[in-house]
């Protein structure tokens with residue numbers, strides 16, 4: 001089972017917001033829409049929900065058409081559950097009444113409520129009212145409510161954003177555990193790359209209304225298609241370099257790297273904040289100007305003669321003292337190259 005977007009476009013008035021969005025979100029996985037504010041994530045989720053009517057393209061579930069530009073059923077006629085930033089529970093209803101709200105009122109849903117409350121970590125909360133619950137607990141109830149009708153698709157828009165950091169981690173774990181027991185499509189919107197990595201099996205990175213790369217977290221980190229994706233997933237120090245016959249000349253040394261993306265000439269380089277060999281040198285190289293302890297590792301800042309800076313993760317036991325002069329030799333997989341026209345952000 002899968003939810004598929006085919007060539008979806010959307011405009012608010014005359015302003016195009018989504019262009020040619022094609023994406024498959026498979027059942028049994030969490031798929032994430034990740035992108036900066038304004039990139040169109042929520043618009044795409046709203047089209048899937050039916051809150052916004054499709055204008056162009058096709059939305060299919062399990063191969064069947066769910067919506068097109070000509071026919072776009074409202075949310076209540078789609079087999080979906082919704083979870084938003086604020087759970088928006090009905091304040092005058094108990095937890096149990098909130099959970100069964102979308103179910104057939106004639107049925108006895110006691111066992112469903114008990115089972116869902118158990119799954120979301122709130123056993124015994126059925127008779128409580130929303131105002132007696134913390135924000136995190138309310139969000140757990142909202143999750144149970146979204147899942148009660150056993151939807152084929154669960155759509156989540158920044159569902160952890162208003163929960164404090166400590167509770168967020170356990171709520172994320174609960175959501176993953178609950179979803180692992182179901183075979184539904186789960187689509188999550190977030191602007192937080194770490195959250196996307198923690199939660200998802202598959203991430204679609206959005207920029208300006210387009211999907212620039214959709215892949216597993218590992219592949220996005222190891223083979224980012226654009227500088228924007230590399231920044232979003234993993235980040236690192238950005239440098240200018242010169243590609244000369246398989247070598248990249250940088251302010252920190254000449255590195256041997258493989259890339260089909262660039263030809264000889266100037267390149268943009270992103271160097272992951274990863275462990276790398278530091279060779280002591282008497283001349284040239286860079287000076288270690290700062291050393292911050294993270295635990296078993298330290299972050300060293302290297303300063304090149306031209307003022308460029310490179311941050312390097314290094315085992316504390318092998319740490320190089322501030323003031324030493326070194327050549328930095330990153331592993332090939334820690335260096336990514338992009339065409340020179342990619343805009344450079346230096347820090």
Ligand SMILES: Nc1ncnc2c1ncn2[C@@H]1O[C@H](COP(=O)(O)OP(=O)(O)OP(=O)(O)O)[C@@H](O)[C@H]1O
Pocket residue numbers: 012017035036037038039040041042043044191
């Ligand atoms: N109702 C609306 N009318 C006009 N423009 C809108 C409307 N809703 C959103 N937009 C615009 O559409 C673009 C995409 O918005 P959208 O909310 O989909 O982005 P997003 O990636 O989810 O951003 P955020 O993370 O800030 O929610 C933005 O430029 C936004 O200003």
